[in-house]
Amino acid sequence: MNYETQLVGDPAVVIGDDESRRGRKRLLIGGGIAVILVAVAAWISMRGGPAAAPSATAQVPVVTVVSPGQSTVARTVSATGSLAARVDMPVGVIGEGGMVTRVLVQPGDWVRAGQVLATVERSVQTEQIRSLAAQLEVQRANAKLAQAQLDRAKALVGRGFISAADIDQRTATRDQAEAQVRVAAAQLAEQQARTGRLDIRAPAAGLVLTRTVEPGQIVQAGGGGVLFRMAKDGEMEMQAQVAEADLATLRANNGATITPIGSKAQFAGRVWQVSPVVDPQTRQGIARIAVPYNPAIRPGGFASAMITSGSGSAPLLPESAVQNDAKGSYVYIVNAKNQVERRDVTVGQVSDAGVAVTGGITGTEKIVTSAGAFLAPGQKVKPELMKAG
Template sequence: MNYETSFRSDETATPIDGDSAPRRRRALIIGAVVIALAVALAFFMFGRKSEPAGPVAAQGAKAQAPEVTVVTPGRQPVAGTVSATGTMAARVDMPVGVAGEGGEVTRVLVQPGDWVRAGQVLATIERSVQAQQSAALQAQINVARANARLAEQELARAQQLVGRGFISKADVDRKLATRDQANAQVRVAEAQYRESLARTGRLDIRAPAAGLVLTRAVEPGQVVGAGSGALFRLAKGGEMELRAQLSETDLAKVHVGATATVTPVGSAESFHGQVWQVAPVIDPQSRQGIARIALSYDPALRPGGFAQAEIVTGQTDAPVLPESAVLSDPSGNFVYIVDANDKAQRRAVKTGQVSAKGIAIVSGLTGNERVVLSAGAFLNPGQAVKPHRQAAGR
């Protein structure tokens, strides 16, 4: 009884152990399938999303790119210029001093800033002595004329008597010579008198030409003479000039007749002039030469003042940009251009003349680039932007 029970127990245990192995295999297979499905699902979900990440990110970055206004400047005629600085002066500076004997100044008739005409009296000198000398010479003229009349009368009487034989021909000749001598003495006395008047007239200090009185260095009561120096300085016709200092290279570009714009220091007003003389020599110390720019009179142009000049040396074709498009830093001037990939790129440029049209770009641009008009200071090289084109003429 016990044997059978034991046999059945063993017989039952054997099939139970035999069924557990397939179940474990099925569990492993099911687990592997679940894991594979999970991996596939994860690949499907994350792998598919990672594939378009680049284009989507690029589109997002492009959507966030700043908008900039660009222009293609092209090329247009631009006047070539050179810049210079210099000192204002009278174009023809005339010092006026004592032309005669000199003496004590009695009156000064003009002040600096007055306009005078040619020959106008600027100052007078005391002339009492010269006046008495002139009066004496005038009296000598009267004496000489009286002697001339007497000689003429004696000659006439002698010519009447020579026909009657009372006077010889030799006596008549002597009377004729006496008459001629008396007439010559009259002319000498008159010449001496005119010389005296001229000397007296030279006591007046007169303007040699019409112009503007620049300085005055004499006062009433002052004793002046030939060694007193210039008592007045005049600008002939009021014409002024700028004596612009230029380097050898720039001086070679300037020619007589070139137009120029002159701006005095401290003034916002500019004046137009013309180069009338270019220095034939170069200063060996400074290596500079002088271009003299003629200017019409204006109260703002004062001799001795400092001024800047822009001299036109010719004409060339160059891109012209608004001032907002040209930036600068310690490295120099530059602009931002937008390349074919719509990315901002820094471009170094050299600027030229500044005018109402804008700034001429001498080098660095061909004129076909898309140049950022403004907000360039907020861009970085290589930064993506959204360009909006603007016409160059706006």
């Protein structure tokens, strides 16, 4: 029989293999039980001990609520559309046309009514004016001579040298000569007017928007196209596309705020015309909003508008009270049982004063002002009323 020799206290004590194995087994079992007991003790400690029983009711969160009542708020209509000159004036050739010799303005220039924008070559017309002016002088000389002959004849008629018939003849000659003077003067004035129309002039005071002509270009009356475009007095407008239902609420002189796309600047405007027709395809009409001149208002650009169409009564809530999800806008209200309920709402004008709610609530409810994202329908809460402000 094999023995394992081990010194424990007395060197003479010898422990066999079987007894050694049993000792180690008991040691392992005891250690495992101890570990389990420690784990159980720790779990009980974290749970508050065996004497700590769960509370009868969970902790109820306190939420701030408001009963906003009804406030006077502006009714507004949102729209988008393009910017344009309020009175867009195309400028072209009204004379005979010809080769452009000078262009005197650039886009962005302000011009007065009648100011020359460009000139057309006029050498032939200038010579025609000189010819007609000379013919006028000839006719004036003839009229002067006819008048002198008539005056001499009248001096001799009393002495019997000139008959009454001769006086009549000389009077007719004088009248004819004076008529020829008037004809020549009219022809000269006509040619001068024609020549003057070779100058391309501004039809009214305003802002030059575009220029499509250069020196050396040949232009023709009626076929030269638009050489310049102007905005009369620099006045601009937004042609807002408005839904059919909203169009019925708009009137001339309604105020509006215009925001050009890509800009944070806002400009005050006023509706000056509401379209009497609606596009049958888009079911939209145009509200034309007049805007004073500003370099940021560029015709052809795009803008959004907020048009004030009147005022009415509606609950006014803080922005934090209104939540949004895939179903739309909603608020949480606290019912008589102090439970949270979801209420879908329709949102109107948003301003510094708050969010106007045009549908879904009456304003008498207790509406959660904040922390709505952490609540759930049916949850028990403790409401704390706050005055609407």
